[in-house]
Amino acid sequence: MTTYIIRRLLLVPVLLIGVTVLIFGMMQMLSPVERTALYLKDFPKNDKAIEGLIKRYGFDQPVYVQYWNWLMGVKNPTTGVREGGILHGDFGYSRSSSMPVSELISRRFPNTVDLALWAMVPMISVGIWLGVQAAVHQNTWIDQGLRMFSIVGTSFPTFVFGLLVLMVFYAKLQWLPPGRLSTWASAVVDSGQWKTYINLLTIDSLLNGRLDIFWDALRHMLLPIITLSYINWASFLRVTRSSMLETLRQDYVVTARAKGLSEHDVIFNHARPNALLPVITMAGFSIVGLLGGVVITESVFNYPGIGSAAARAAVSLDIVTMLGFAVFNGLILIVANLVVDIVYAFIDPRVRLS
Amino acid sequence: MTIAEPTENIPSGDNRLLGEDVKMREIGKLERFLGPDNYRILKGLVKTPASRIGFALVFIFALVAVFAPLIIAPVPPNDAYKIPRDGYKNDPQPPGSPWKRQVPEMPFWYKTLTGKDEWVHLMGTSEGSYDIFYGVIWGTRTAFTTGLVVTLATFLIGVIYGSIAAYYGGFVDNIMMRILDVLMILPSTLAALIFAAVLTPKIGKSVLPVMFALIAFGWMGYARIIRGDILSIKERDYIMAAKVSGVKNSRILFKHIIPNAIFPTLVLASMGIGDVVLSFAALSFLGIGTETGYADWGQLLSFARNWISSLGTYWYIVVFPGLTLVLYVLGWNLIGDAMRDVLDPRMRGKA
Numbered sequence: 001m002t003t004y005i006i007r008r009l010l011l012v013p014v015l016l017i018g019v020t021v022l023i024f025g026m027m028q029m030l031s032p033v034e035r036t037a038l039y040l041k042d043f044p045k046n047d048k049a050i051e052g053l054i055k056r057y058g059f060d061q062p063v064y065v066q067y068w069n070w071l072m073g074v075k076n077p078t079t080g081v082r083e084g085g086i087l088h089g090d091f092g093y094s095r096s097s098s099m100p101v102s103e104l105i106s107r108r109f110p111n112t113v114d115l116a117l118w119a120m121v122p123m124i125s126v127g128i129w130l131g132v133q134a135a136v137h138q139n140t141w142i143d144q145g146l147r148m149f150s151i152v153g154t155s156f157p158t159f160v161f162g163l164l165v166l167m168v169f170y171a172k173l174q175w176l177p178p179g180r181l182s183t184w185a186s187a188v189v190d191s192g193q194w195k196t197y198i199n200l201l202t203i204d205s206l207l208n209g210r211l212d213i214f215w216d217a218l219r220h221m222l223l224p225i226i227t228l229s230y231i232n233w234a235s236f237l238r239v240t241r242s243s244m245l246e247t248l249r250q251d252y253v254v255t256a257r258a259k260g261l262s263e264h265d266v267i268f269n270h271a272r273p274n275a276l277l278p279v280i281t282m283a284g285f286s287i288v289g290l291l292g293g294v295v296i297t298e299s300v301f302n303y304p305g306i307g308s309a310a311a312r313a314a315v316s317l318d319i320v321t322m323l324g325f326a327v328f329n330g331l332i333l334i335v336a337n338l339v340v341d342i343v344y345a346f347i348d349p350r351v352r353l354s
Numbered sequence: 355m356t357i358a359e360p361t362e363n364i365p366s367g368d369n370r371l372l373g374e375d376v377k378m379r380e381i382g383k384l385e386r387f388l389g390p391d392n393y394r395i396l397k398g399l400v401k402t403p404a405s406r407i408g409f410a411l412v413f414i415f416a417l418v419a420v421f422a423p424l425i426i427a428p429v430p431p432n433d434a435y436k437i438p439r440d441g442y443k444n445d446p447q448p449p450g451s452p453w454k455r456q457v458p459e460m461p462f463w464y465k466t467l468t469g470k471d472e473w474v475h476l477m478g479t480s481e482g483s484y485d486i487f488y489g490v491i492w493g494t495r496t497a498f499t500t501g502l503v504v505t506l507a508t509f510l511i512g513v514i515y516g517s518i519a520a521y522y523g524g525f526v527d528n529i530m531m532r533i534l535d536v537l538m539i540l541p542s543t544l545a546a547l548i549f550a551a552v553l554t555p556k557i558g559k560s561v562l563p564v565m566f567a568l569i570a571f572g573w574m575g576y577a578r579i580i581r582g583d584i585l586s587i588k589e590r591d592y593i594m595a596a597k598v599s600g601v602k603n604s605r606i607l608f609k610h611i612i613p614n615a616i617f618p619t620l621v622l623a624s625m626g627i628g629d630v631v632l633s634f635a636a637l638s639f640l641g642i643g644t645e646t647g648y649a650d651w652g653q654l655l656s657f658a659r660n661w662i663s664s665l666g667t668y669w670y671i672v673v674f675p676g677l678t679l680v681l682y683v684l685g686w687n688l689i690g691d692a693m694r695d696v697l698d699p700r701m702r703g704k705a
Binding site for chain 1: 404532533535536537539540541543544545547548549550551552553554555556628632635636639640641642652655658659662663664665666667669672673676679680683684687688691
């Protein structure tokens, strides 16, 4: 177990360097002048001034120096102290949102986490339930029907599904609005009486004792939750089904049946716990994916998470913001994948022993 | 002695090893050409009703793409991929409203099928008076071009990368696989989104930035799969035999290993077309890539983003292009689903 964890931990710095080099490489596709322009609010028209800026930020230096500067910040010529740098949390200034990228992320990320926490509940539980049903009723009409359901599910692009549910539940029925909060609710949240505990709106509203705001926040998230669930059910269903079918063929399940256990007991108490092992990994990675911001879903529903901010930055070709998001996203994903892998090794002895 | 099927290590159709008296089943030319494993995959593919529906859907879309100019002709002097605009009105117009400006030539089928003498907007117009029907028909071509080009490119890159890693193994393999790990950290939509945004100012607004971005972040899956297949084939006896008899390394790789390992990856690549089209449509839905008015389903759907609160009235700006996209991807996925069953090792011998 320890060797497994150590081996896995050793991979982390490799991945970190790799991701930063990759993102830095994308930025190197722009010329020094363009890169200077990216970081300044007012770009000077004067050639001399531009040259001075290029010198000051070190964009004329060798690539490895620039990479180091990008990570650690540029040395201030008078004080000799490095300023900025992504490792100090300075991702530059976001033109598309008119605030520093780090501030944009810290404002938007809690919303993404909030959505991810709520979306994973129906996504995983219903997905697994459907998969077990399909496996238990293998080759009956239930299995066939679920199979069609999952193929259609994977064929539905997120944004088409999202637009269709918006059309029905928002435009036609006026039940579930897009966005984050109603105007009255955001007025309350922005007012002085609102106490911020952990920055997640749904939880904070409960802690503030405002059930009406809790309901309003949840109501705005329902459509994205439905969309994310529907799109992801297909893969949960498929993995659970095939893993369940494989487990049901194992000898110990036959033994359980031979001992005369009820079918319910065999399926839910003997087969299902083991069949869920591969599903756990998948669930882990889906949650990680949700935390990384769901670009399209958030954009369709105008939900103010980091995914929609990334999309908006991309449309206005705000590259500083995009690269900042990429670094942030890469960090989250590397750490979260590590956690998933280690947790899985704890659950399944086969992983750590191999 | 009864042997029903030739086992894996014996070339199909070669019954010398089994003795002359053994009765073998007839082996057709196609099976001889593809080998038993590949032939079984192909046979399984055309057998299920779902995959037949899939093939039918893709075939219909292919016909539409090929005969697009006959279905609705481009309006000169426009580029064929530019959707004609009936004026500059911002609000969408419902299906059946008359077409006044930039009217295409009357095609042969129009009068018989619709019974009308004048062109109308069959599926209505979207924001900016772009004709939806034209976009749907010509968007089929965009879908096929982007899907095929991106898939082919990612397939080639993946196969070359994966085979090099698998063949050399050891340190080289280890480094190459860690590079894959790095490239696969960022979610592919986000990575492609960023890369396309970096590329767009360089090469201008067209289908190219998005295609390059999808290629750059789309080949890793193929590399992994072919690597695994090559690793297992490398251990087979006939490769050993080739090595012992002094065949050159490169010849073993290209003549003996890759041809035997490539079929599953090839099949998966053909299934990847639907996914590529989905990602392409998603990026252009977000507003990356093609110029406004380019015949492309994602672009058509992105018009709907400004009319979300009135989609009840303007349903046609979502339903027509959306349904087209869904059916197209569904076609490829139905084929892919049949493929998964056939390729799943647990299903072997049960088909």
